[in-house]
Amino acid sequence: MNTSASQATYKVIALDLARKIVNGEYPIGTKISGRSLLSSQYDVSPETIRRAISLLKAENIVDVSRGKEIVVTSPERCSLFLEQQQSKSSTISLYRKLDKTFKKKQAIDQELKNTLDDVITYLNYVKYSDLLNPVDITISPNSHIIGKSIKEIDFWQHTQATIVAVIQNNIPIKSPNPDLVLKAGDSLVVIGPGNLVETVSNFINPPQQTxxxxxxxxxxxxxxxxxxxxxxxxxxxxxxxxxxxxxxxxxxxxxx
Missing domain, CATH: 1.10.287 (Helix Hairpins)
Structure with missing residues (x-):
């Protein structure tokens, strides 16, 4: 029997003996069976019985003589002991119920937070959905950005759009390096707000004046x-x- 189980058992035995005293099965002055007999009756070790009797003795309910005789000394103290234990038991029960309720609340709070996070994520998706539809625009042979790197053309400052890929020689280059030099025929894959096609086209391929x-x-x-x-x-x-x-x-x- 492990320690925690033994602790619970000796308290149960002490409470059972206390109830028998209050119910009159063991009147004041009565000798309770010895430890060996009680050990056999409750099917526990003598050490567990010793701890149960020690608990009752500490509450002045029984007395143990040197001959290890167990004698009932105060049924009144026994009644008080039972009331205290009942109160303690009720307190523990309420605490466990409160703890269980609190854990349920934590679970509900977490579920609520997760749901709110999902709602915010969805709203952000709806808000920026136009940013998630990339378009590609080809650089014309007379574009002013030919021969320049991406960082040199200040693309975002002129268009508020972002280059997510460049297609050179039919090979897509994702997240292109800012030092990538642009060529005629390259396609810029961009995302951003507003009319992307018009804004980006007017920047990289402006209308030619005659x-x-x-x-x-x-x-x-x-x-x-x-x-x-x-x-x-x-x-x-x-x-x-x-x-x-x-x-x-x-x-x-x-x-x-």
Whole structure:
């Protein structure tokens, strides 16, 4: 028999003997059977009986003579002992019930937390679902980002989008290195908010202005400056021709 079981057994035996005393089976002055007989009756070791009797003696319920006779000395103390044990038992029972209830509450709290985490995760997924739909845009032959690395083009600053992959020579490169140099025909796989196709396309493949468009702007600028110049009336046709020729040369140089 292990120690914890022995402890529980000797207390049970002490309580049983106490009940018999209160019920009158062992009146005051009565000699209770010796340890060997009690050991046989309760089918326990003599040591367990000794501990049970010691508990009753400590409560002044019985007395043990040198001859090891066990004599009942106070049924009143026995009644008090039983009441205390009953109260203690009730307290322990309530404590166990409280502990069990608390553990149930902990389990419910954890389940509630897990459910809330799932709800938050789902809401975040819904909120950012547009970010989870990647698009790919091919770099045109005349794009200004050709020959530049990813970190050089400040991609996120211009588009608020993120490059998650680059397809070069039909080979996808996931999470590309910022030093990767971009080439014509590469496809950028990107995620981000808003109209990704339009935003990214306008950045990496901006609409090309025609030569006439730049010439019109140059002529318009020169004309405006001349009109605002006090000496514009003194300009000869030759001066006008030189100005126009210079603006044309400048514009075509920029376009080349």
């Amino acid at each position: 030569e006439h468009h730049y010439l019109r702007k140059a002529f318009s600028l020169i004309s405006t400056l001349l009109l605002l110049t006090e000496e514009s009336a003194a300009l000869t046709m030759v001066d006008w021709g030189e100005l126009i020729g210079s603006s044309y040369h400048l514009t075509t140089t920029l376009l080349s």
